[in-house]
Amino acid sequence: MDELILFGLSTLKALSDLIPGPPYAWTLMAMAGQLAYVGYIWMRLSRQVKNHWHSKDRRQKAYRDFRRRVMIVMNLDAVLFILATVKNSDEVSVYRPLLLSAGMVLLLVGMSIKIAAIKALGSRGYYWGDFFLPEANAIPVQKGIYRYFKNPMYDGGYLPAYGFACICFSWSGLALAGFMQLTIKLFERFVERRNFLRTYGTLQQQVHRETR
Numbered sequence: 001m002d003e004l005i006l007f008g009l010s011t012l013k014a015l016s017d018l019i020p021g022p023p024y025a026w027t028l029m030a031m032a033g034q035l036a037y038v039g040y041i042w043m044r045l046s047r048q049v050k051n052h053w054h055s056k057d058r059r060q061k062a063y064r065d066f067r068r069r070v071m072i073v074m075n076l077d078a079v080l081f082i083l084a085t086v087k088n089s090d091e092v093s094v095y096r097p098l099l100l101s102a103g104m105v106l107l108l109v110g111m112s113i114k115i116a117a118i119k120a121l122g123s124r125g126y127y128w129g130d131f132f133l134p135e136a137n138a139i140p141v142q143k144g145i146y147r148y149f150k151n152p153m154y155d156g157g158y159l160p161a162y163g164f165a166c167i168c169f170s171w172s173g174l175a176l177a178g179f180m181q182l183t184i185k186l187f188e189r190f191v192e193r194r195n196f197l198r199t200y201g202t203l204q205q206q207v208h209r210e211t212r
Contacts, residue, residue, distance in 0.1 A: 024088075024172075026080070026083055026084040026087040026088065027084045027087075027088060027172050027176060029080055029084065030077075030080040030081050030083070030084035030085075030176055031176065031179060033073075033076055033077045033080040033081070034077055034080075034081075034176075034179065034180050034183055035183065036073060036077070037070075037073045037074055037076075037077040038183040038184055038186075038187050040069070040070065040073055041070060041128070041187065041191075042187050042190075042191055044066055044070075045128055045131045045191055045192075045195065046191055048062070048066075048131045048132060049131065049191075049194065049195050049198065056133070059132045059133055060132070060133065062132055063127075063129060063131075063132035063133060066127075066128075066132070067127045070127060071127075077180075081161065081173075081176060081177075081180065082164070084172070084173070084176060085164060085165050085168050085170045085172070085173030085176065086168055086170075088170050088171075088172040088173060089168040089169055089170040089173070096169060099166050099167070099169055100166075100167055102163075102166050103162075103163040103164065103165070103166030103167035103168075104163065104167065105163070106159045106160065106162050106163030106166060107159070107160045107163030107164060107167070108163075109156070109159055110156055110157060110158065110159025110160035110161075110162075110163060111160050113145065113149075113152050113153075113156035113157055113159065114152075114153065114156070114157040114160070116144055116145040116152070117144075117145055117146070117152045117153040117157060118153075119144060120141055120143050120144030120145055120146050121141055121146075121153075125141065126153075128192075130195070131195055151188065154181070154184050154185055154188050158177065158180065158181040158184075161173075161176075161177035161180060161181070162174060162177045162178075164177075165177050
């Protein structure tokens with residue numbers, strides 16, 4: 001298994017070396033990709049909070065357009081992170097059992113958390129559907145992993161990025177993973193939480209008071 005992982009990383013490294021440009025340039029590109037991703041959802045969803053009175057048909061169309069575009073930006077962001085991490089990795093073919101094991105644990109645990117969160121939220125919840133189509137008398141998701149964690153998607157869901165950086169032995173990859181999580185947590189703090197309070201009302205206000 002370890003040999004297969006190292007072979008895959010070596011292949012990615014060889015392919016990334018065919019792409020011109022210094023390694024640090026790819027880190028900057030990955031940071032720009034993350035800022036584009038978070039900046040787009042920040043701007044678009046902040047505007048949607050102000051436009052919640054639009055007709056249901058118009059909100060449904062806006063949501064379909066938003067979801068299509070955010071999927072493109074999200075996937076591009078992930079590809080840039082992988083390329084930047086591999087590009088900035090030295091000697092990925094060297095066997096480092098501790099880092100490889102730690103990386104695999106973070107990767108598997110993080111993916112499990114992310115899959116469990118998506119399963120609990122559903123497709124619409126995963127793509128911020130409540131910004132566009134809030135339901136009457138809605139209540140926060142309290143099933144699955146959300147019974148135990150307040151925000152598993154933005155906390156444990158970023159563990160795979162740290163895990164991949166460990167597997168690649170890339171310090172810049174670890175820093176980039178931290179940057180990605182910081183930007184999405186800022187979005188959660190200043191945009192998503194405001195919409196959460198508006199959508200779910202006094203129940204969530206009570207939760208916030210209890211968790212301070």
